[in-house]
């Protein structure tokens with residue numbers, strides 16, 4: 001309409017245009033209801049006034065900023081408790097608060113773990129506008145981790161807090177097992193990013209084991225999944241954190257380079273071995289014998305071999321991944337729907353599946369769907385290629401890091417694995433001495 | 441001894457160097473992702489809403505919400521209602537009788553109240569506390585009437601899941617994220633009436 005008006009007043013005053021538009025709009029809105037309505041609006045003889053359509057107001061977004069504020073405060077307190085106060089009790093109390101507030105009251109949504117997907121979507125889908133608060137949720141824990149280690153996991157993440165509560169009889173896992181299982185978060189992260197980027201949904205939210213507990217929800221499968229994880233968690237501490245959590249991939253990386261990370265002992269380690277059993281997530285590395293267990297040249301040779309293997313493995317993974325990506329695309333609902341519709345169309349059956357009959361009822365056309373599916377499949381192919389390469393690369397790097405031998409004179413924290421829960425602090429006899437000295 | 445110490449120092453500094461390098465890389469990486477996303481971000485939140493013009497009343501809104509009863513409920517745009525005596529959103533088709541007996545009504549929870557206005561007009565209001573968002577009335581109204589009844593995600597109830605679990609299965613792709621400051625997609629005519 002604007003074009004229509006301006007074509008009559010090519011260089012005419014803006015005001016005139018606006019007035020004209022307003023008049024036109026006025027005419028339209030004052031006009032009786034369009035004829036498409038079967039039953040015209042009645043002319044009431046009585047005093048009856050047509051009520052307004054009422055819709056409840058949304059919760060003001062103040063809450064989102066409040067949550068962000070709470071997040072910062074909690075992260076700061078936990079970092080202080082880990083690094084300065086070295087207080088397991090303090091961390092525990094804060095984690096209970098986080099569990100209640102971020103978990104049960106704010107119902108665990110939106111969390112930094114899930115925000116990975118929002119960030120991905122913001123990058124790949126130009127139609128999605130990411131709210132500032134979500135970016136805050138994604139970045140703040142990472143920034144704190146780069147500064148102080150995984151304070152977020154220690155006492156802020158409601159998932160971590162819930163799992164931490166049930167660590168009753170932790171057992172040590174054999175190293176090969178925990179190393180292998182520890183690769184799964186990379187696979188999960190990569191797959192979740194692939195699914196988000198291809199518009200196939202938020203896997204992390206869909207397979208979120210604890211949110212149903214926080215919401216007293218009704219998705220039975222997920223309640224069972226969460227329950228099983230918690231039962232396992234009695235013996236194998238924090239199973240979600242160590243073997244599933246996709247956010248932990250980033251946290252591990254950032255924590256490895258943390259500027260100030262918590263330490264087992266406040267002073268010098270006396271190699272008493274007491275702390276080793278106190279860590280529920282096997283993040284304490286014992287000191288090593290003085291000499292390297294094998295000759296240096298053999299080690300170097302193996303390293304060389306592994307370094308050559310990196311590009312081979314990565315390439316192989318990428319090729320395999322692109323094939324897998326094709327298979328995975330059938331997990332996308334559009335692709336599945338189209339397959340179903342095609343099958344029905346070729347067999348000529350009238351016996352439509354629920355999804356297909358709803359689709360036929362809706363305003364979408366089969367051409368639109370086909371177009372959509374073609375792009376989705378192509379995206380899955382490329383995405384699968386990258387995903388396969390990424391996983392293979394992670395695998396290769398893991399092999400290398402396992403084969404490297406590093407001398408340790410003290411019991412050390414594996415900064416990547418440590419969730420800063422603070423359990424080891426009180427096991428250290430040096431700590432006890434320090435405390436006594438302080439008290440005197 | 442001094443030799444060994446020196447080597448240790450050298451080793452340390454090399455490791456430190458690596459560490460700082462990595463920190464810088466990570467920091468830069470994080471910053472660029474942050475920058476990119478910040479660039480396209482908005483200060484307001486996004487919430488889920490369904491477009492009533494796309495909805496085909498499949499019934500999944502009632503069952504797939506993480507809340508029970510669902511956060512989706514029926515809304516009435518009075519401004520486009522015909523105030524019909526024989527409301528096709530209220531009565532089962534064909535109606536046995538034009539009375540409010542339960543077996544004649546479409547709504548499974550009797551959430552629609554029918555009040556006499558004047559001859560021959562009746563007003564239909566939704567008791568939101570009873571509505572379960574099944575969309576039966578919406579379908580009825582849309583197929584014979586003006587389509588003044590429609591579904592909306594009620595934002596006093598919706599917990600704004602990161603991924604709405606109804607949106608995932610909505611066969612009409614009716615769900616979108618909308619800015620939190622205008623969280624409803626009312627039927628256009630209903631909006632116009634203000």
Ligand code: SF4
Nearest residue numbers: 153157159160241245
């Ligand atoms: S590892 Fe993941 S789930 Fe566990 S505490 Fe950290 S962020 Fe939470």
Ligand code: SF4
Nearest residue numbers: 495496497498501610
């Ligand atoms: S799921 Fe979609 S089509 Fe079905 S009732 Fe809800 S909005 Fe309508």
Ligand code: SF4
Nearest residue numbers: 547571572574575577
């Ligand atoms: S028929 Fe369904 S959607 Fe309509 S008012 Fe009743 S419960 Fe709500």
Ligand code: SF4
Nearest residue numbers: 505598599601604605
């Ligand atoms: S966002 Fe969650 S609570 Fe809201 S309508 Fe969707 S499923 Fe229900």
